[in-house]
Amino acid sequence: MSDDADGPAERTVARERSLRPMRRTIASRLQESYREAVHVTVSREVAAGALLAAADAGGESVDPSVTDVLLCALSDALTEHPSFNATFEDGTHRVYEEHNVGVAVTIDQGLVTPVLEDVGAKSLAGIARERRRLTERMQAGEYSMRTFEGGTFTVSNLGPLGVDSFTPIINPPEVAILGVNRIHEEVVPDGDGGVAVETRLTLDLSFDHRVVDGADAARFLGTLARYIDEAETYVT
Template identity: 70%
Template sequence: MSDDEAAERTVREERSLSPMRKTIASRLQESYREAVHVTVNRSVDAEGLLSAVAAADPTEDGVSPSMVDVLLCALSDTLDEHPAFNATFEDETHVLYEEHNVGVAVAIDDGLVTPVVADVGSKSLGELASERRELTERVGDGDYTMSTFRGGTFTVSNLGPLGVDSFDPIINPPEIAILGVGRITERATQNGDGDVVFRRQMPLDLSFDHRVVDGADAARFLGTLAEHLDAAEQYV
């Protein structure tokens, strides 16, 4: 091939975006066009979280609470202390909400969707586990309406099960923040006696709209969440 000849490209196939994928693309474009994205990262000790999961009894309908369910309990308590993050920003107005309506990202064939678990703070760990499982199964089966994804005040995206260590989650507009969760790994740390011990750590990535809250606010948010995760057995 000479210098003035372009490399050949053979089309394998052409794919039109599905209606769902078009909606996702439009919302992601809106998010990047409107919000000023900043992400802060912090690794937290996961021993308390995993102990709580191990200690949790199955619900009456046989659902065993998972790490995400316990995380939602800790997140709700954190949002109580940092209400500016449980909010939306539209028409130059920062609206803070009483209910913690948390969208939990779920991967389906057409992309990533966020069914909303309503009023997380009013529910027990078992109730959260049952409701989230039911929502996830319905979305996976295609049994949902657009109202399933509306009314959110905050979003969580967990890519840990897929082996992801860290990522920059994209804010779900008009919300102002989203929490990304990476995979739990065991790391060497130094305890209070100066001895090296191995403890499980979990990376958290908080993306926020810098028009509304600042980096110091986000750092304090993650610090509070880390404290609640340390004491996660209170939710069992």
């Protein structure tokens, strides 16, 4: 311990490392996002019973996850609110026809977002197959930079890690990103003076306030909640 009471506290380095190229790229893009975009996050809790039922009803041949069903609902919501299916670069807000959704995947080097192309043109089975294939490629290290290009929106799901809420960071130059949290049971009023147990899910939407407003984000989440509540329609 130092004899100088006014001196800095001593600290001993346990270990140090330089960032790997992939991690440096991730760090650079996150810094770019916070430097350029005006981040605002709004949250909404939704009923998740239909979402789980649709995933279970997919059958062994399809075996969709909750994320796959959610992507179907998301695509329909983006159709109604196209301003979120967009990028903002050089002062220009570009809205796209295709819903090219980046789906965050954790690998050893960090969090990456391979792009699932044209989600709106795919069935639930097609989304499940393609998302699984992309995830396996990421985990095997079989990807190129093209795998991450052309996105129009991003989804990050921390629900499997038990997270209740978080603030997802926009993937530049996109306009918005949806954070998905854990599915949990909650006691709610049953409408007859009693209570019932309902399966719930919290969604966190971060958006660039330069391009869209809070009211727009609230309406987007309202539409997404409606499609999630009708999720069984995606099972054919």
